[in-house]
Amino acid sequence: MSVFGGPGHNEAPDRAGLRTSLLAWFDAAGRDLPWRAGVEGRRDPYRVWISEVLLQQTQVARGLTYYDRFLQAFPTVQALALASEADVLKAWEGCGYYARARNLHRAARQVASDGRFPDTYAGWRALPGVGPYTAAAVTSLAFGEARAVNDGNVRRVLARLYAQAAPSETWVQAQADALLDSQRPGAWNEALMDLGATICTPRSPRCSDCPVSKYCCAFAEGRPAAYPAPKARAAVQAKEAVAVLIGGHTHAVLERRTGSLLGGLMGLPMEVVSDGETAEQALQRLCERLQADHTTLLGQVTHTMTHRRITLRVYAARAPLPLRSVADSALSRLDHKALELDVRRQAALLTSG
């Protein structure tokens, strides 16, 4: 049980003190981020929404770059709704988890069609790509609704405050709800996340700078980094694939990928080498599908994506198919690495010739 009392006790005496301490720290030392412009609790819902989706499983430093670039391309929800999915994905290129961009685009079309943003948690929750976290964040930050966010920062901070090694989602949400400052829900949510991102960090928390260490059970135990215990992760799976480059690194035959992996992006025509098959057989399949003739092996690239490691052999090929502009297409890092092989080949040809 937590130090804040349980059944039979009155409201924990120190919740109010904890709120005051953390909010005072936040008011003095909170991060200055572009999507935090405007009045507390009444921020621009479009900007808050874009930032929250960008920051899903993406670090703030990286999100900053894409935030500027995305808002430049699509300054309003109407502009986003009118854009093509290809243009939205191009703005998202390199940011990962591309379903976020496709859902953002679909949701923008819904909002534009409705003529206004939702203004409740349930309304936001109904939009594609908006889950419990994002709905709580947008409604607290832009509409002043008393909703507690539950993200990786909140999970870690609360696990340490209460010395909980394996906090369940339900447990975290319950603690976050109980702790929420209902007078300043938006600022409270931001404060908890700022604390997690800058002080209460995963590996080496800076407890000497923490405004709430006197309330923290993990700090009292002297081993803050022990909470929460690391999650078990799926092993990285190795895959082999073959691709053909028809054209060159600026203009090439590109296919639209379908399915969950890199779905919606463009890329070199590709086939996975299945079990019990050689790369040559996969290449044969690929060339038959395209009615293409392959020439030489350009080289091989590897790409690791959290849960899998892909080794891709890239062959030069010819086929009477239209070339697309690489600069105008949204490609994964894997395809950009493959195209780099052609950049190197061109450079080698120039110096040898």
Added chain:
DNA sequence: AACGCGGGGTT
């Protein structure tokens, strides 16, 4: 509840 989904930062 568990898994798949990108790409990169931190330790």
Added chain:
DNA sequence: AACCCAGCGTT
């Protein structure tokens, strides 16, 4: 080389 990052949708 782990482990993580302002999570979400699917199964």
